[in-house]
Amino acid sequence: MSKKAAAALVAGAMVTVLTACGSGGGGGSADKGPGHKLVVGFSQVGAESGWRTANTKSIQESAKKAGIELKFSDAQQKQENQIKAIRSFIQQKVDVIAFSPVVESGWDTVLKEAKDAKIPVILTDRAVDSKDDSLYVSFLGSDFVEEGKKAGDWLVKEYQGKSDVVNIVELQGTTGSAPANDRKAGFGDVIKADAKFKVVASQTGDFTRAKGKEVMQAFLKAQPKIDVLYAHNDDMALGAIQAIEEAGKKPGTDIKIISVDGVKDAFTAMSQGKINVDVECNPILGDQLMDLAKKVKAGEQVPKRIKTEEGVFTQDQAAAALPTRQY
Amino acid sequence: MTTALTTPWARAVTRSRLFWPAVVLAALLLGNLAFTPDFFAIHLKNGHLYGSSIDILHFGAPLILVSLGMTLVIATGGIDLSVGSTVAIAGALACQHISEAADPASLGTVFGAIGIALATAVLLGTANGVLVARVGVQPIIATLILMVAGRGVAQLITDGQIITITSEPYKLIGGGYWLAMPFAILLSGLVALLTALLTRSTALGMLLESVGGNPVASRLVGIRAMRLVGLVYVFSALCAAVAGLMVSSNVSAADGNNAGLWIELDAILAVVIGGTSLNGGRFSIGGTVLGALIIQTLSTTVYTIGIPPETTLVFKAFVVIAVCLIQSPNFRAKVAKRGAGRHSGARPAPATTTTNREVGA
Known part of the structure; x- marks a missing residue:
């Protein structure tokens, strides 16, 4: 009896797995x-x-x-x-x-x-x-290269007429994904024209908040001076903001933040002055x-x-x- | 080196199961020092401790917790692949509860959220335990079910969204500070200590090892193997749930898709690096904590010394291979033999040594 009940339990669990795997795939051939x-x-x-x-x-x-x-x-x-x-x-x-x-x-x-x-x-x-x-x-x-360029353009304009070195850290998206590759390339193309812009550290944050925070926290310790953060998406930027605040710095002021996407949470952070500019990705x-x-x-x-x-x-x-x- | 090893205390130290993991961790930390001179610097910032070593402990805390549960499961000869999904479900449930509450910052809400998450964890752990201990499903299959389905459950709870919350008391668990230390470190440390006490100061640890070593013999001598095995899965799920609370609390958001993703593999690795046998029957709590810290130090090292993301996984793989080789007594014996052969140049070298040398070169 108990064996039968147990078998039923396993069968039930397997069905759950199968439906989970096949979600959206079912339905048979189209009419x-x-x-x-x-x-x-x-x-x-x-x-x-x-x-x-x-x-x-x-x-x-x-x-x-x-x-x-x-x-x-x-x-x-x-x-x-x-x-x-x-x-x-x-x-x-x-x-x-x-x-x-x-x-x-x-x-x-x-x-x-x-x-x-x-x-x-x-x-x-x-x-x-x-x-x-x-x-x-x-x-x-979207044209991700273009988005990277827009981010770079804003930075060039922001630091126009200043000759000091600008130390930039970059939070890349998932390694190998198109937005990560292109946003990096577009941004790099624009800022390489001026030698004062230096990308001092660049790591992947997998487009997630948790990773963005973890990586930024390590950056803050390893890099003596960070002027600008360029995050390939808003979630990583939002995670990084928490790391910056915990380090006793003011995001948006002590470290200028450029992000891409334009989600609501990022807009909220922007209205509080924590993100400087957000390139929209519709x-x-x-x-x-x-x-x-x-x-x-x-x-x-x-x-x-x-x-x-x-x-x-x-x-x-x-x-x-x-x-x-x-x- | 050979003379040092002959003194009894040195031999006792090097023979300890924790010796080689500790050496590896120390080497990794010292390696960082070469790139970041103030790697070990800790100072007070905003009334709490601040430094790279604190970061390693802080971000390593969830992994330590998950690995603790995993250690006991593996000690009984099982494995729990569902911990990553449990991390996601716990975080999702807690954040969902808090985001819907009238007053997200009230203690009642936060305790309610924690209660829901932990109660669900007990349920999930029991499901695993029943499947493995009562029904007799292979542990890797039994927990695979929840690993696959659980992530879907977490996404159902969050509706595929990232739930953002603002709740100061909840923030304490994973992102807050207590006595100037990140609370997560204290919590993980406490759980590790309790687990060590419970398993090593009572007969529980020995019973677990006995069940893992030979379940049939254990049953015949009167150990209630079934109940014991079921319980370790509940413990593992509880540890994972607390880790899930930490992860979501640290970023004040629940991410059903990415929270705890692949943490089961990191946890298994931490357990193995720590010297626990995957065959069951032998475990080391201290080793697991060291193993988890080695893995987190590795991640932090990648960020601080700036290894390009494209090569990160290869770098990690090489370190893990090195760690496993160093821990293998057979490998160490071979290396020592080669070293000894090299020193006695006058004596004609045996054929095997020469081949070894060629392979080595």
Whole structure:
């Protein structure tokens, strides 16, 4: 009796695991009857930040609004999950596959499978590093190099006319990801023109608050003088702010902080003067994506690269925009 | 060196299980000194201690806790892969409770949050314990279930969002200070001390080792192996939950996705570096604490001496390999033999030594 009950318990637990693994993947093959809904398979990076959550919400809401059936899969920041999800989309014969790649490289095989199955692929938010650009029809998203440049431009302007050395520490995103590579490159390109800007330390904070705080705390001890912090996303900046405060310094004053993303928590910190400038990286691209998916399905020519509209927020602008900020 | 080893006290020290982990930790810390001259400097800032060594203890505190639980589980011959998910669930539950409370800063709310997190941990630990001890599922499979599903549960609780909270009393657990020390260090130290006392001053430790060494024989001599094994999983889950409270409290936010991610692997590594046998039947609390500190020192070293992120994992792998080799008596004996062979140059070297030398070169 007790053995049976135990077996049932195990079976129950296994079912939980299976459903957890297969979330968003189920549903079987798409209905191909006359007048069927457009089916889009979307593989998201994960839910690693408020930005990502806003991005997910935007895509889900826009799909509903546009009458498109969305098969959503969360890769939990693992490339193998994402490859699995894309393969399952191919098997289910969805009309369009869209995804935000977790990392830049290693996509050729699975994208070729999609191409062979004649399913168009749209990249959102992050690009892939592949020599064969026929593997996807369009890339919709922010220009991370541009974001890095905007961050660099602000810094150059801020220190215009001063000749002292500016010591910069950098909190990089997840190693190997497009935003980390590009935001670093764009920023580096702008500041290398002037020898007074020196990046004295640069480490990955994995785009998370906890890591941002941990790494910044080590920076504060290892580096005798830090003038500027450049964080590749808001969560790391928010973690670093706590570290700076614990070191008895004033974030935004003693150490100027440049961040990227523009999430609500960062805007709150900006309105308190703790972040100096935030380069926006707009996650609300659901409508654009659904339009694009319809056009691609209808066989229309679409541009290979579509950029989302983005700005740069200073402290005053952030304070003004805070009450209406969605994410 | 050989003469030093012949004195009895030196032999006693070097034979101690804690000797080699301690040597490695000291070497890592001293290595830092070469890059950061004031690495060991500790001063008071805003009324609390401030310095790199404090940071190592502070960020190492959650890992120490998780590793303590893991040590006892491994001592019984098991393994607990679900601790990382338990860390995330505990943090998520506590922060969710606090964010929904009318007064997030009140002590009642914070104790409520802690209570919910710990009670859930007992439940999760019991589930693991029942699966392993009663049902007889292999520990690696039984805890894998919760490892995979648990992260999903944590994300369900947080709704995929990062929950940000402002609660001064909650902040104390992981990010606050007490008697000028980070509270997390004191808490981890206390748990380590209690665990050591409980297992070494009573028969509990011996019973655990006995169950891990030979479960059948232990049962036959009248040890209630099943209950004991079940209990260590509950203890492990409780340790992980407190670590989860620390992690979320330190950044005042619960992150269902990243909190405690891969901490189970770090914990297993800490336990192994500390000299506990993965086969069960032998464990060392002190060794585990040293092991956890070695891992955290390694991370801090990477940040302070500026190893590029692309090569961080390779660097860590080499240090871990070195640590494991140094701890292996066989490896040390071989190295010592080679060294001895080199000194006696007049004597014709045996063939094996020569091959060794070639391999070494």
